[in-house]
Amino acid sequence: MSTLLIRKVSFKDISDLQKICKQTFLETYAAGNTEEDMHKYLEEEFADGKLKLELNDNDSEFYFAILDNKVIGYIKINFGESQTEIKDKKALEIQRIYVLKDFQGKRIGKALYQKAVEIARQKGLEYLWLGVWEENPKAIQFYEKIGFVAFDKHIFQLGTDAQTDIMMKIKLN
Secondary structure, eight states: OOOOEEEEOOGGGHHHHHHHHHHHHHHHHGGGSOHHHHHHHHHHHTOHHHHHHHHHOTTEEEEEEEETTEEEEEEEEEEGGGSSSOOOTTEEEEEEEEEOGGGTTTTHHHHHHHHHHHHHHHTTOOEEEEEEETTOHHHHHHHHHTTOEEEEEEEEEETTEEEEEEEEEEEOO
């Protein structure tokens, strides 16, 4: 039986990080967006230089989900001023959490989420928050099932398309 490994991403992993970022984003959003918007987003957000800057940020961390030596998912978390919006020192933002389609429904997302909870508790934080596209009911349902509640909305720019994300949070006990 294979064991899932959750491991922090380092600079030597940049090509694997770029690959999993692009592949999971395409799998998740290509059907609901134009090819042009997807291309623009993928090239800007997952460019080597941008990912290196994010990896170099002390208030951002990436973790891979690895099964049988294959990266099958990842999470990006942010603290303090590196959070995309709230910037609350008592919060951890889950900016990205993605799992390859073939591995969804196998508790990989939950394992990545648990890693974020573990880190938040180690840092003495009070809650986690995230933004999820209002047209991604599968993800919204996942977050609600583990206890997240909606508290606001914000705009997420994908290429030329301004999309609405539901902002959700969960308090830690």
